Amino acid sequence: MKRINSTEIARLAGVSRSTVSRVINNYPNVPEATREHVMRIIRENHYYPQLSGKMLMGKRSRTIGLFWVTDCSSIANDSLSSMYFMHIIDEATFKNYMILSCVVRNLTDPENVQFVRRTFNEGRIDAGIFVGMDLNTPIITELLDAGEVVGTFDYTDPAHHPTLISANFEKNIGEKVADCLYELGHRKIAVIHGDMNKLTCIDRAEGTIAALEKRGITVPDKWTGYAGITQNGGYECAKAMLSATLDDLPTAICASNDCVAFGVYQALNELGIGIGTDISVIGADGHPHNGFAYPALTSVEFDFREMFSTLVDRLIDLLETGETEQNEYYMEGTLVIRDSVRDLRL
Amino acid sequence: MKRINSTEIARLAGVSRSTVSRVINNYPNVPEATREHVMRIIRENHYYPQLSGKMLMGKRSRTIGLFWVTDCSSIANDSLSSMYFMHIIDEATFKNYMILSCVVRNLTDPENVQFVRRTFNEGRIDAGIFVGMDLNTPIITELLDAGEVVGTFDYTDPAHHPTLISANFEKNIGEKVADCLYELGHRKIAVIHGDMNKLTCIDRAEGTIAALEKRGITVPDKWTGYAGITQNGGYECAKAMLSATLDDLPTAICASNDCVAFGVYQALNELGIGIGTDISVIGADGHPHNGFAYPALTSVEFDFREMFSTLVDRLIDLLETGETEQNEYYMEGTLVIRDSVRDLRL
DNA sequence: CTGAAAGCGCTTACAG
DNA sequence: CTGAAAGCGCTTACAG
Numbered sequence: 001m002k003r004i005n006s007t008e009i010a011r012l013a014g015v016s017r018s019t020v021s022r023v024i025n026n027y028p029n030v031p032e033a034t035r036e037h038v039m040r041i042i043r044e045n046h047y048y049p050q051l052s053g054k055m056l057m058g059k060r061s062r063t064i065g066l067f068w069v070t071d072c073s074s075i076a077n078d079s080l081s082s083m084y085f086m087h088i089i090d091e092a093t094f095k096n097y098m099i100l101s102c103v104v105r106n107l108t109d110p111e112n113v114q115f116v117r118r119t120f121n122e123g124r125i126d127a128g129i130f131v132g133m134d135l136n137t138p139i140i141t142e143l144l145d146a147g148e149v150v151g152t153f154d155y156t157d158p159a160h161h162p163t164l165i166s167a168n169f170e171k172n173i174g175e176k177v178a179d180c181l182y183e184l185g186h187r188k189i190a191v192i193h194g195d196m197n198k199l200t201c202i203d204r205a206e207g208t209i210a211a212l213e214k215r216g217i218t219v220p221d222k223w224t225g226y227a228g229i230t231q232n233g234g235y236e237c238a239k240a241m242l243s244a245t246l247d248d249l250p251t252a253i254c255a256s257n258d259c260v261a262f263g264v265y266q267a268l269n270e271l272g273i274g275i276g277t278d279i280s281v282i283g284a285d286g287h288p289h290n291g292f293a294y295p296a297l298t299s300v301e302f303d304f305r306e307m308f309s310t311l312v313d314r315l316i317d318l319l320e321t322g323e324t325e326q327n328e329y330y331m332e333g334t335l336v337i338r339d340s341v342r343d344l345r346l
Numbered sequence: 347m348k349r350i351n352s353t354e355i356a357r358l359a360g361v362s363r364s365t366v367s368r369v370i371n372n373y374p375n376v377p378e379a380t381r382e383h384v385m386r387i388i389r390e391n392h393y394y395p396q397l398s399g400k401m402l403m404g405k406r407s408r409t410i411g412l413f414w415v416t417d418c419s420s421i422a423n424d425s426l427s428s429m430y431f432m433h434i435i436d437e438a439t440f441k442n443y444m445i446l447s448c449v450v451r452n453l454t455d456p457e458n459v460q461f462v463r464r465t466f467n468e469g470r471i472d473a474g475i476f477v478g479m480d481l482n483t484p485i486i487t488e489l490l491d492a493g494e495v496v497g498t499f500d501y502t503d504p505a506h507h508p509t510l511i512s513a514n515f516e517k518n519i520g521e522k523v524a525d526c527l528y529e530l531g532h533r534k535i536a537v538i539h540g541d542m543n544k545l546t547c548i549d550r551a552e553g554t555i556a557a558l559e560k561r562g563i564t565v566p567d568k569w570t571g572y573a574g575i576t577q578n579g580g581y582e583c584a585k586a587m588l589s590a591t592l593d594d595l596p597t598a599i600c601a602s603n604d605c606v607a608f609g610v611y612q613a614l615n616e617l618g619i620g621i622g623t624d625i626s627v628i629g630a631d632g633h634p635h636n637g638f639a640y641p642a643l644t645s646v647e648f649d650f651r652e653m654f655s656t657l658v659d660r661l662i663d664l665l666e667t668g669e670t671e672q673n674e675y676y677m678e679g680t681l682v683i684r685d686s687v688r689d690l691r692l
Numbered sequence: 693c694t695g696a697a698a699g700c701g702c703t704t705a706c707a708g
Numbered sequence: 709c710t711g712a713a714a715g716c717g718c719t720t721a722c723a724g
Binding site for chain 1: 349392393394395396397398399401402409414425428429431432435436439444445446447448449463464465467468469470608634635638639640
């Protein structure tokens, strides 16, 4: 399938390829008549300059790589993360950029690291956004050191890098969760930790524990668990924890995120413990299921559209102007109280 | 940020660029010693050939465009469609292809059509997958006529095109829905139509009505509605329909899809009508919310992973070998009965 | 087995 | 205002 090229357009328009190029790139030194004539030929022939040719001359591809780091067998399983993807694509499209999507299983595996490096070095993308990787991922630092423009979500590099934009959760999620439960009269509170390699997970659990401590409440070991960030993790963790402490159950469980909270739901249902009645459950993130869950899940919720459109905007600023207003930002979450939390004062 | 090129690698390895190229492309006529030596230099210098250079010489980009056609303000709102995306990306990654994601608002708008044409003609992609467009979208035919490899979901072109792969829902969804309700004793059944520009929507509603007709049941006008494919459409439609027929309610409502069914839920809740008790609700698709909904939604569910991985596989077959086993296929759905449907025989 | 040369489709100094 | 020429980074006949 041979496509028409600038030589052919030049011939048809009776000008040189230089002039065709000038018209396409909107150079000022082309008389209006010539410009219009050439444009007509271009339109009539559905001519679009080959990206390869332009790129060889140093033009950008207006493409941003989206590196999805996940060890799950399928990233499709979680509708929350799918949403991140969609927000990024939406905003990029709006800014007239395209998103090249890549799934990366494991950034400690050399082959996967190689894949990332290649995607950048082949010249496919102008910048890359990374979502889902653990803290301390050397390839990120390597890319930044090489001067690549990189966006991250829930990740910060220890050193300052002028070409890094990082979008993060606020630091006070744990405190918001603790305060909510405390004010509703809860004193016997369990805390389920998330993935300790993820920035926000650490903040969340530690923040909750610290805030409770400040109120004079200690979370005993028997009401502490580690679930990772998946529903199944939440299920296993809650089942084990609660089975071991049936004679002295907490009145509330703080899950590291909403997915984990759904796992806690499963465990509670299985054990015949009433959700939002016997035991309250609270999550964090703002999973699209929250309102659909039964009972509807209380959570500290985030505006991910805002989170990711800001990330994309800043990245593009950096790409196009070489600077941006802020390299690192933290989004505020909103506590949304639903039926999964009981007011013990009533 | 100047990257290393093949000239430099050739110099470092003490060979010509031709030889470097031969090594990279795994040509047989290179002695093992030379190959290894050159490879070492390549690895040591993190050299990756520029895609632009290769493409200019006729190589493929191993990139597939994913055109998401939607008029919604944000595609992120629906976790079902997000899932389609993820399945496609997953499978492409597995096959060592990349996905370039594009959101297209409206394929009747010339500017949007232009965008699609440009994306193909610029040489960014080897093929394109289209999801969400209405029946009879001329740009699809145009691309096919130009010899482009195109994949579609829930769309067929009237003419046969050797480079079109189309993934579709089975034709009998409506019948499955009707049979299910009939066998559970329902005789007063409402049908909500979806978007009449979408292939499956037509099949679904018409299929249900025809199957009921065969059983001697006619769906009266007052129990017929048009909701499109969104939750809000379902809400508005069900509210209007039911408010007008409160003295004679149906015992079941067939929604055009699961999202619409959730809208029906909203309307029923608002009207104080018991879901799965007073009125049964049945959807179709297999939305990730179904199991979470209260009551859990009965639906004809599809294995979208299978649907899309097959689409991607066939597309790649076509790209790489010029042929594929089947250009058009229809996926079978499975009726999953949950609490939203009542057995009236009990 | 290997290198020099041509050429893919562009853009951009340069010269006029 | 405009064209001829050089060059971006590759690959591929071609010749040896």
